Amino acid sequence: MKDTPYSEMTFDEFDEAVNPPPETIEFDEIVETALSRRGFLGGVISFGAGSFVLGTSALTPGSAFAATSRLGFAQVAANTADDITLPEGYSSQVVIRWGDPMFSGAPEFDPATRGNAASQETAYGDNIDGMALFEIGDASVLVNNNEYTNLKIINASGAPETDDDVLKGMMAHGVSVVEVARGDNGWTMVQDSPFNRRITPATEMEITGPAAGHDLMKTAADPDGVLCLGTWNNCGNGRTPWGTYLACEENFNGYFSSSDPDIERTDLMKRYGVNVEDWGYGWARVDERFDISKHPNESNRNGYVVEIDPSDPASVPKKRTALGRFKHENAEVVVNGDGHIIVYMGDDERGEFMYKFISSEVYAEGGNNADLLADGRLFAAKFNADGTGKWMELNPETTGMSSQAEVCINSRAAGSAVGATTMDRPEWVAANPKKAEIYCALTNNKNRAVKTNAGGDATPATGPNPRAENHYGQIVRLFPASADHTNDAFRWDLFALAGNPTVHEDAYGGSVNINDGNMFNSPDGLFFDSKGLLWIQTDGNYSNEGDFAGHGNNQMLVADPATGEIKRFLVGPNECEVTGAAMSGDGKTMFVGIQHPGERGGSHWPEGGDSVPRSAVIAVTRDDGMRLG
Ligand code: FEO
Ligand code: CA
Ligand code: CA
Numbered sequence: 001m002k003d004t005p006y007s008e009m010t011f012d013e014f015d016e017a018v019n020p021p022p023e024t025i026e027f028d029e030i031v032e033t034a035l036s037r038r039g040f041l042g043g044v045i046s047f048g049a050g051s052f053v054l055g056t057s058a059l060t061p062g063s064a065f066a067a068t069s070r071l072g073f074a075q076v077a078a079n080t081a082d083d084i085t086l087p088e089g090y091s092s093q094v095v096i097r098w099g100d101p102m103f104s105g106a107p108e109f110d111p112a113t114r115g116n117a118a119s120q121e122t123a124y125g126d127n128i129d130g131m132a133l134f135e136i137g138d139a140s141v142l143v144n145n146n147e148y149t150n151l152k153i154i155n156a157s158g159a160p161e162t163d164d165d166v167l168k169g170m171m172a173h174g175v176s177v178v179e180v181a182r183g184d185n186g187w188t189m190v191q192d193s194p195f196n197r198r199i200t201p202a203t204e205m206e207i208t209g210p211a212a213g214h215d216l217m218k219t220a221a222d223p224d225g226v227l228c229l230g231t232w233n234n235c236g237n238g239r240t241p242w243g244t245y246l247a248c249e250e251n252f253n254g255y256f257s258s259s260d261p262d263i264e265r266t267d268l269m270k271r272y273g274v275n276v277e278d279w280g281y282g283w284a285r286v287d288e289r290f291d292i293s294k295h296p297n298e299s300n301r302n303g304y305v306v307e308i309d310p311s312d313p314a315s316v317p318k319k320r321t322a323l324g325r326f327k328h329e330n331a332e333v334v335v336n337g338d339g340h341i342i343v344y345m346g347d348d349e350r351g352e353f354m355y356k357f358i359s360s361e362v363y364a365e366g367g368n369n370a371d372l373l374a375d376g377r378l379f380a381a382k383f384n385a386d387g388t389g390k391w392m393e394l395n396p397e398t399t400g401m402s403s404q405a406e407v408c409i410n411s412r413a414a415g416s417a418v419g420a421t422t423m424d425r426p427e428w429v430a431a432n433p434k435k436a437e438i439y440c441a442l443t444n445n446k447n448r449a450v451k452t453n454a455g456g457d458a459t460p461a462t463g464p465n466p467r468a469e470n471h472y473g474q475i476v477r478l479f480p481a482s483a484d485h486t487n488d489a490f491r492w493d494l495f496a497l498a499g500n501p502t503v504h505e506d507a508y509g510g511s512v513n514i515n516d517g518n519m520f521n522s523p524d525g526l527f528f529d530s531k532g533l534l535w536i537q538t539d540g541n542y543s544n545e546g547d548f549a550g551h552g553n554n555q556m557l558v559a560d561p562a563t564g565e566i567k568r569f570l571v572g573p574n575e576c577e578v579t580g581a582a583m584s585g586d587g588k589t590m591f592v593g594i595q596h597p598g599e600r601g602g603s604h605w606p607e608g609g610d611s612v613p614r615s616a617v618i619a620v621t622r623d624d625g626m627r628l629g
Contacts, residue, residue: 065565070533071558075517075567078552080544082603084594085571089623093186094606095591097614098126098146100189102178102196111612114156117167122198124189126154126172128593128615130237130330130525132245133180133582136311140584141195142591143245143310144176144617145234150599151280153613159280166282173232175199175247177310187589187619197313199247201230201283204316207301208374211321214405216268216300221289228301229289231317236330236428236525237580238305238343242369245308247317248328250348252302254279260293271412271454272325273349274299300409305331305345307373320373323357324394324411332429332438334485339363341372342485344438346426350445351453353415354381354426356391358486378407380420381478383463383492389478391488392418416455424448424465424473427524427539432561434532436483439495439561441523443539444473464492467507471547472498472521473540477561496559496566498523502550513564520568521551527581529629534559536566537592539577554578556592570620573597573605573613580617587627590620 073087084092099109101123109115115123125146134141149169152158160166179193190196207226211217217225231249238246257278265274274292284290289298303325309315323331326347334342339362345355359376363369379391392398392415394407399417401407407414424445431438442465449461449468461468464476474497481489498521499510510519522540529535536557541548556570556578572578572594580593597603598613606616622628 065563068563069565070531070560070562071565071567073567073569076569076571077517078519078544078550078555078568079571080542080552080574081571082574082597082605082608084573084618086620087569090620091623092592092618092620095180095187095617095619096124096142096176096178096189097606097616098124098128098172099614100124102176102189102191102198104191109614112156114154114612115168117164117171120168120171121200124178125174125176125198125200126150126615127595128617129235129580129595130248131580131582131591131593131617132237132239133584133591134239134243134245134310135585136195136243139179139190139193139195140181141310142178142180142582142617143237143308144178144580144593145237145247146172146174146176147235147250147595148173148233149281150596152601153596153598160282163286166286169281170201170232170283170286171198173201173234174203174230175234175245175308177308177313182589187591195310195313197310199231199308199317201232203230205229205231205306206316206318207321208318208371209321209323209408210404211300211325211408214403214409216297216405216409219289219295219297219301228319231306231319232302234306235328235348238331238333240307240333240341240369240373241335241363241365242372243309243311245310246320246331246333247306247308248331248345249303249306250327250329251279252327253299255281255283256290256292256299257284258293259284259291263293265292266296267413268410269296269299271410272299272303272327273454300325303327305343305373318374321405321408322374322376322378324355324378324407325409326352326355326411329426330428332431334431335363336485337483338486340486341376343373344429344431344440346423346429346440347412348425348427348443349453350425350447351422351451351457351459352412352426353420354423354429354440355379355411355415356381356485378411378414379488380411380415380418381490382419383421385463387491387493389421389490389492391490392420393488394418412455416457421463422453422457422459422465424470428526430526430528430534432532432534433528433530436480436485437561438478438480439526439534440476440478441526441536442470442474442476443522443524445470464494466494467497471541472500472508472510473523474498475523475526475536495561495564496523500547500550503547508547513566516550518557518566518568519551520555520557521548524577525556525579525581529583530587531629532561533629534561535569535581535629537578537581539579539595542575556581574603575599576603576605576615583629587629588621588625590628592618592620594618
């Protein structure tokens, strides 16, 4: 990678280049890659120092599902078409694209310039990710994360050249709130709706919870450490039963840089990948707060879950520090039987942890729940190789830290202190609405059994992360003890190991519910529908070659948790990631995010010809008008 310009690297590659993990070590536990595929049928398999546990569903061969299948559509074939592919009987339309003006009078998207800072500030953001649909009165309000931008797509010249180019990129980040409506032309955005709002890296936000006011949160502009500007790199999302949206700050570190190349970075900066170089965005050039040599605490104010009230466009978003600071993927909210609010979360970094939050107060339907996420207990997951596990509480007593504020600012170090299990990049977590079980996509981890995480914690190939140099990913499932989400104890199994059974006969071929008809890599987005079916979205290798031959473009699949059956439902256009989903109130439309089509120059979706590729929200419906989920 050394000779590749930064601008042509993926996020992963760039992160690796500028922020390599501290050391390479060898483990005794490196997995025997000669594990026989037949060996999976044993349920619990031991190899090396560990073992791994497959769910019974992951043990059912693909051909055994036909008689019991709840997945009533003809699976689509993997492909590399620059288009959306759906099963027969389903259709899609584009609803909103990056750059579409949210207010009348604003200019239409200009493919020659790709807009400017002023036009982008009131236009739909870029790189659509997590989303949720809120029914507010008669209005359908779609809230959508705009995770990041591809410098080569958003800038006609391929890179930000002027200060306005940098500001345009900044304004394309954050969150877009728009009303949508279904009419003769299908679903469209309602321009000028009073709900329409852009939340950007310049929007004022309140810092709440244990970290508010801590010395590490204070800056020159905010000496009290309680107010900050903006949110960016919002990846997955959550929604609460009281009608708010949770935007999760993921790779926030890639926007900071240092004007002093010799700055001695703090341990906190090192653990979170805050570096002297940014990822090419150049934000410090237009806003000094992104210069860590001048404002060393600014980055401590990012990496949180942000709660947004979509019903009130004037509301001030709240950073919920009680939910911990890390590279948040999504925030899956569950109302426990006793009324406590549980939030399950992943830290999408190689070798980082899974987390759980339990609110101090309980949910009151119709009552004042506005600050339930301000106060509670935080835990990190520890998995044992025998299929049991424990949520380890993170507080000053268990971690040796000076205060809960420190736990909430340096949650990764807190997780290390209690011996939490290093995971294969925890992406989305989803809770089955039909029973007490939690699914987490562990997307991939090329460093598994190769390198420690940035905190020096070992990453042996065992437990829920059983494969060394894991480039396919897996989905782990947790069963809270006594079906009580506040219980510290849980059991776990592997719902699916992604892989390629046409290339590998060992564990890299995948679990038995993966076959040459449904194979995929890098599960990322997870989403349950009201029937209790699990939708799986991928953000992986789309080369369709070698280890990934036959996987095609990134895609969305559906799984039945009860049987383990998995079928491919949608294939996205070239070089995209399929991420984010929301169901309309009547269950007849599924909104899906198509992010970064053409990130390497190989797509003209959605308009075709030689058009600029644009991230977009699509609406998927059944041709017979029935419910999807
Ligand atoms: Fe933004 Fe972890 O994906
Ligand atoms: Ca993701
Ligand atoms: Ca991802």
